[in-house]
Amino acid sequence: MTELHDPTAPPPFAPLRTDRLTLRPLRAEDAADLHRLVNDWEVAKMLARVPFPYPRELADEWIASTRALIAEGRAWHLAIVGREQEKEVLLGCVGLTLQAERRQAELGYWVGRKSWGQGIGPEAAGRLARWALANLGIEKLVASALLENPRSQALLRRIGFRQLGEAAQDFLSRGGAMPVLTFEMTRADLPAEPMPAPPPPAAAEPAAEGKRIVLVSAVALIDPDGRVLLARRPEGKPLAGLWEFPGGKVHPGETPEAALIRELKEELAIDVAESCLAPFAFASHGYANFHLLMPLYLCRRWEGAVTPQEGQALAWVRPQKLADYPMPPADKPLVALLRDFL
Numbered sequence: 656m657t658e659l660h661d662p663t664a665p666p667p668f669a670p671l672r673t674d675r676l677t678l679r680p681l682r683a684e685d686a687a688d689l690h691r692l693v694n695d696w697e698v699a700k701m702l703a704r705v706p707f708p709y710p711r712e713l714a715d716e717w718i719a720s721t722r723a724l725i726a727e728g729r730a731w732h733l734a735i736v737g738r739e740q741e742k743e744v745l746l747g748c749v750g751l752t753l754q755a756e757r758r759q760a761e762l763g764y765w766v767g768r769k770s771w772g773q774g775i776g777p778e779a780a781g782r783l784a785r786w787a788l789a790n791l792g793i794e795k796l797v798a799s800a801l802l803e804n805p806r807s808q809a810l811l812r813r814i815g816f817r818q819l820g821e822a823a824q825d826f827l828s829r830g831g832a833m834p835v836l837t838f839e840m841t842r843a844d845l846p847a848e849p850m851p852a853p854p855p856p857a858a859a860e861p862a863a864e865g866k867r868i869v870l871v872s873a874v875a876l877i878d879p880d881g882r883v884l885l886a887r888r889p890e891g892k893p894l895a896g897l898w899e900f901p902g903g904k905v906h907p908g909e910t911p912e913a914a915l916i917r918e919l920k921e922e923l924a925i926d927v928a929e930s931c932l933a934p935f936a937f938a939s940h941g942y943a944n945f946h947l948l949m950p951l952y953l954c955r956r957w958e959g960a961v962t963p964q965e966g967q968a969l970a971w972v973r974p975q976k977l978a979d980y981p982m983p984p985a986d987k988p989l990v991a992l993l994r995d996f997l
């Protein structure tokens with residue numbers, strides 16, 4: 656069975672793609688291009704941790720350090736790479752530094768002058784921000800932009816950051832403290848996604864407050880050691896990065912049990928008999944644009960090995976440890992009930 660998953664353990668990193676870009680670890684052979692792009696006063700003067708002039712050998716040292724940090728799961732400073740006539744070209748860098756004790760990561764970026772005005776920054780930074788919230792076990796991202804850099808502030812707002820206030824930050828390139836605006840972003844700030852996606856639920860009557868009721872069936876699978884299976888909602892889904900009970904929306908004409916049996920096959924490749932699903936409790940929770948009604952079943956018997964089918968992380972969690980895993984707000988009362996019951 657799946658081994659215990661530490662909710663804060665960073666995942667192995669695979670390059671991230673967008674329509675036009677690849678975000679990948681820097682390589683030793685990027686050093687000359689990196690140096691050419693960042694050793695430019697118009698770029699360096701906006702960056703807190705970049706000296707100017709930028710010594711050529713610093714590019715080699717910095718690239719080596721970024722590779723070590725990725726391997727240790729502490730920071731992801733990545734090359735923003737585009738394509739020009741079938742050739743890879745370095746356009747800039749985007750980076751994340753984990754501040755695990757505060758359950759947050761700091762986002763930074765720069766784009767070489769030649770590629771300004773093409774939306775490269777928001778495309779790269781937005782992609783890395785979504786990846787981070789879905790995969791790093793953090794609650795929020797933080798960032799800052801110089802007071803005199805409205806383009807960078809606009810970029811942060813465009814990808815979902817909210818302004819918090821003003822602060823002073825040391826800038827190597829300026830030789831002292833400079834005024835900056837500080838920003839943060841949580842999952843709730845991710846650009847609006849349809850929530851939840853079709854198909855329409857079985858119980859589609861508007862609730863009293865005019866919200867649609869969405870019926871979702873979920874299960875606490877319990878292994879012989881009394882551990883409960885949680886799955887991490889993958890990037891791209893609403894509430895990505897939060898841990899949940901396996902399950903999904905009840906389709907029109909389906910019973911909650913049939914929906915669950917279908918979802919468990921689709922998501923985890925296991926077969927469950929209806930007689931093994933014991934009704935346990937339910938969640939009734941008002942989200943911003945729908946009302947969730949979610950029966951939770953208990954199940955101790957299934958056939959097949961639990962295997963994630965959608966790339967989602969899984970964790971077998973002792974009941975006392977459930978609270979260590981950030982879950983959707985609707986699940987909070989269920990967790991308390993489970994802990995008392997198991």
Ligand SMILES: Nc1nc2c([nH]c(=O)n2[C@H]2C[C@H](O)[C@@H](COP(=O)(O)OP(=O)(O)OP(=O)(O)O)O2)c(=O)[nH]1
Nearest residue numbers: 851852853871873899900901902903904983985986
């Ligand atoms: N499965 C599950 N969903 C939960 C839990 N808590 C909670 O708020 N939800 C919400 C999140 C979603 O808005 C909704 C489930 O919808 P979903 O989109 O994940 O369901 P699905 O698997 O049918 O998704 P899809 O095929 O439409 O992508 O219920 C939970 O513990 N388990």
